Amino acid sequence: MQSDNPTAAILLIGDEILSGRTRDANAHHLAGILNAVGIDLREIRVVADDHDAIVAAIRALDRHLGGAWDMVFSSGGIGPTHDDITADAVADAYGVPLEMNAEARRVMEERWNRLGTPVTESRLRMARIPVGARLIENAESAAPGFSIGGLHVMAGVPSVFRSMVEALLPRLTPGRPPVSETIRVDRPESEIADGLREVAGAYPRLSLGSYPFAEGGRYGTNLVIRGLDAEEVAQARAALVARLAL
Amino acid sequence: MQSDNPTAAILLIGDEILSGRTRDANAHHLAGILNAVGIDLREIRVVADDHDAIVAAIRALDRHLGGAWDMVFSSGGIGPTHDDITADAVADAYGVPLEMNAEARRVMEERWNRLGTPVTESRLRMARIPVGARLIENAESAAPGFSIGGLHVMAGVPSVFRSMVEALLPRLTPGRPPVSETIRVDRPESEIADGLREVAGAYPRLSLGSYPFAEGGRYGTNLVIRGLDAEEVAQARAALVARLAL
Numbered sequence: 001m002q003s004d005n006p007t008a009a010i011l012l013i014g015d016e017i018l019s020g021r022t023r024d025a026n027a028h029h030l031a032g033i034l035n036a037v038g039i040d041l042r043e044i045r046v047v048a049d050d051h052d053a054i055v056a057a058i059r060a061l062d063r064h065l066g067g068a069w070d071m072v073f074s075s076g077g078i079g080p081t082h083d084d085i086t087a088d089a090v091a092d093a094y095g096v097p098l099e100m101n102a103e104a105r106r107v108m109e110e111r112w113n114r115l116g117t118p119v120t121e122s123r124l125r126m127a128r129i130p131v132g133a134r135l136i137e138n139a140e141s142a143a144p145g146f147s148i149g150g151l152h153v154m155a156g157v158p159s160v161f162r163s164m165v166e167a168l169l170p171r172l173t174p175g176r177p178p179v180s181e182t183i184r185v186d187r188p189e190s191e192i193a194d195g196l197r198e199v200a201g202a203y204p205r206l207s208l209g210s211y212p213f214a215e216g217g218r219y220g221t222n223l224v225i226r227g228l229d230a231e232e233v234a235q236a237r238a239a240l241v242a243r244l245a246l
Numbered sequence: 247m248q249s250d251n252p253t254a255a256i257l258l259i260g261d262e263i264l265s266g267r268t269r270d271a272n273a274h275h276l277a278g279i280l281n282a283v284g285i286d287l288r289e290i291r292v293v294a295d296d297h298d299a300i301v302a303a304i305r306a307l308d309r310h311l312g313g314a315w316d317m318v319f320s321s322g323g324i325g326p327t328h329d330d331i332t333a334d335a336v337a338d339a340y341g342v343p344l345e346m347n348a349e350a351r352r353v354m355e356e357r358w359n360r361l362g363t364p365v366t367e368s369r370l371r372m373a374r375i376p377v378g379a380r381l382i383e384n385a386e387s388a389a390p391g392f393s394i395g396g397l398h399v400m401a402g403v404p405s406v407f408r409s410m411v412e413a414l415l416p417r418l419t420p421g422r423p424p425v426s427e428t429i430r431v432d433r434p435e436s437e438i439a440d441g442l443r444e445v446a447g448a449y450p451r452l453s454l455g456s457y458p459f460a461e462g463g464r465y466g467t468n469l470v471i472r473g474l475d476a477e478e479v480a481q482a483r484a485a486l487v488a489r490l491a492l
Contacts, residue, residue, distance in 0.1 A: 015455055018287045019426075020278030021470065022457070027292075032266030041264045042299075044292035046273075049455075053288070080436040081456040082443040122439030141465075157458055180265075190326040193368030197328040209261055209295075210327040211268070212403055219387075224267065 001207035001226050005175030006070040008034055009043040009061040013054055013076035013086055014156055017046050026075040026154075026161045033165060038175030042069055049077060054089035064149035065093065071172070073165075076156030078145065080122040086153060087146075091130040094148050101129035104144050111142035137167040147171075179230045181237050185246060188212065188219035195243040196223065203227075203236045247453035247472050251421030252316040254280055255289040255307040259300055259322035259332055260402055263292050272321045272400075272407045279411060284421030288315055295323060300335035310395035311339065317418070319411075322402030324391065326368040332399060333392075337376040340394050347375035350390050357388035383413040393417075425476045427483050431492060434458065434465035441489040442469065449473075449482045 010030055016022040027044050034041045043061065047053040054077070061067045077086030091098040104127040112119055126143040129135070136145035136154060140163040145154040147168070154164040185192060189212045200208040206227035213220050223240060227233045240246070256276055262268040273290050280287045289307065293299040300323070307313045323332030337344040350373040358365055372389040375381070382391035382400060386409040391400040393414070400410040431438060435458045446454040452473035459466050469486060473479045486492070 012290075015453060016457055016470070017274075018277060018290070019424075019472070020274060020276075020281045020287075023274040028263075028266060028269040030266075031264060035266045041266075042294055044258075044264065044290075046290035048288055079456070079458060080439045082439070082446050083453075083455055117436075120436065120440065122443070123436045125439075126436075157460070159460060178265075190363075190366065190369045190372075193326045193328070193371075194366065197368070200328050207261060207329075209329055210325070211262055212325060214403070214405060224262070226265070 001178060001228070002205045003038075003040060003175065003178070003228055005038045005040045006173055007040045007042050007068075008071040008073065009045065009069045010041065011057055011061060011072055011074040012044070012046040012156075013049065013074060014046070015049045015083075018048055024075075025158050026156065029158070029162060030073055030165060033169070036177055037169070037172070038177040039071065039172065040175065049083050049085060051085055051089050051092070054086060055093045058090065058093040058151060062150040064151075070150055072151045074151060074153050075161050078126065078143070078153060078155055080125050080143075084125070087128055087130065090148060090151065090153055094130060094132075096131045096148070098128050099131050100124070101127050101133075101135070104129055104135055107144065108142045136164045139163045139167065176228050178226045178228055179233045180224060180226045181233055183223040183225075183237065183240060183246065185221045185223060185244065186218070187221060189221040192221060192223075192244050196240070199236060199239045199243055202239065203232065205229075206232060206236050208236065208240075247424060247474070248451045249284075249286060249421065249424070249474055251284045251286045252419055253286045253288050253314075254317040254319065255291065255315045256287065257303055257307060257318055257320040258290070258292040258402075259295065259320060260292070261295045261329075264294055270321075271404050272402065275404070275408060276319055276411055279415070282423055283415070283418070284423040285317065285418065286421065295329050295331060297331055297335050297338070300332060301339045304336065304339040304397060308396040310397075316396055318397045320397060320399050321407055324372065324389070324399060324401055326371050326389075330371070333374055333376065336394060336397065336399055340376060340378075340397075342377045342394070344374050345377050346370070347373050347379075347381070350375055350381055353390065354388045382410045385409045385413065422474050424472045424474055425479045426470060426472045427479055429469040429471075429483065429486060429492065431467045431469060431490065432464070433467060435467040438467060438469075438490050442486070445482060445485045445489055448485065449478065451475075452478060452482050454482065454486075
């Protein structure tokens with residue numbers, strides 16, 4: 001699909017996904033939201049809780065550091081424990097110091113005071129923010145995320161991630177959301193591939209995707225037409241229906 | 247966790263994951279299997295159905311092409327439709343031609359004959375295999391995957407992917423599977439972070455992970471100890487139980 005929409009990547013940080021212990025939910029959640037606001041998600045990466053791996057991924061992904069995409073959204077590694085090393089890696093990637101952030105500390109202590117939670121060194125680790133970063137509110141459990149360069153750093157716990165995405169969304173520059181049409185065909189994709197290829201060739205600005213499925217031992221295909229222009233998508237849909245005799 | 251185990255990456259190819267339409271299941275499935283056979287999964291990438299993006303990712307990941315990891319497992323893009331471009335990209339990445347593979351054609355035609363499925367140009371696309379690649383059996387729907395360099399190319403449809411993983415597994419060089427112990431603690435991770443850090447520091451060869459969860463409005467933490475030596479893992483477990491007064 002051709003577009004001038006801003007591009008993005010998601011960076012998931014966490015051994016627990018790579019070991020198969022946890023099935024990530026955050027990337028799928030955010031992918032749907034980005035699609036809906038016209039931000040073109042082009043890549044997802046999962047890396048280990050490893051300083052060098054995180055720094056290398058940020059550099060490869062964020063255009064502000066010579067990387068590939070306009071925006072990067074990370075998930076994971078900003079909690080209070082020794083294996084939460086994302087903030088340190090981010091500070092290194094952008095070449096800025098990591099400092100106790102007064103505003104982050106204030107919002108966390110406000111919550112801790114309310115709940116009677118003692119302030120500990122480990123908890124205060126979560127107020128260490130790269131200098132120059134802008135905080136992302138965490139309505140769920142106070143400890144904030146932050147934005148620096150093209151990178152938006154958020155928590156891995158799904159409820160907290162979602163809360164941060166909600167807080168961040170109004171700050172993002174949206175694009176033009178794609179229009180999408182799905183046609184369900186009760187034939188295997190190899191039967192409709194020739195017609196699909198012809199129609200796809202006639203609409204180079206659209207993306208025509210073919211997604212096979214198996215249901216009750218029979219094969220079918222979902223055809224998905226995506227583009228920025230609703231009329232063009234409707235034309236391609238009609239052309240497909242005609243060509244495939246649906 | 248320190249190990250000499252072989253390392254691996256998973257490469258998911260597909261616009262449908264990036265658009266939020268589909269939630270991938272293959273990476274999580276394979277991650278658990280790799281962990282169980284001592285292959286150290288270090289990275290997962292999702293890229294679009296885009297020739298250059300696929301080639302660049304293969305080069306970055308497969309050690310045989312100067313990339314980072316010993317093995318790469320890909321999923322997606324080997325069906326019969328115009329958007330299935332993985333085989334073409336793989337051939338380019340390894341600098342070999344893509345040719346009609348006699349054995350791939352034979353197993354597919356055998357199935358088609360049995361089912362009365364006509365042979366079409368689109369269906370035969372699935373027999374185009376990079377020269378020098380070794381086929382991966384597909385017990386589910388015949389069209390095979392293939393291995394070349396350190397890369398194992400498999401289908402995106404989950405039932406077919408699983409079938410190919412099963413066929414491939416006996417051919418992989420396994421490592422030493424890690425031993426893992428999980429301790430469930432009904433306290434938020436910030437309360438146990440200090441003790442956890444101390445014990446983690448005393449066992450540098452182990453990985454001590456801390457995974458917060460929320461259940462019924464209360465926060466808890468799963469502590470996961472991983473390592474190659476069962477006795478050392480047991481010692482770290484005892485040290486954690488003592489230090490955190492569990």
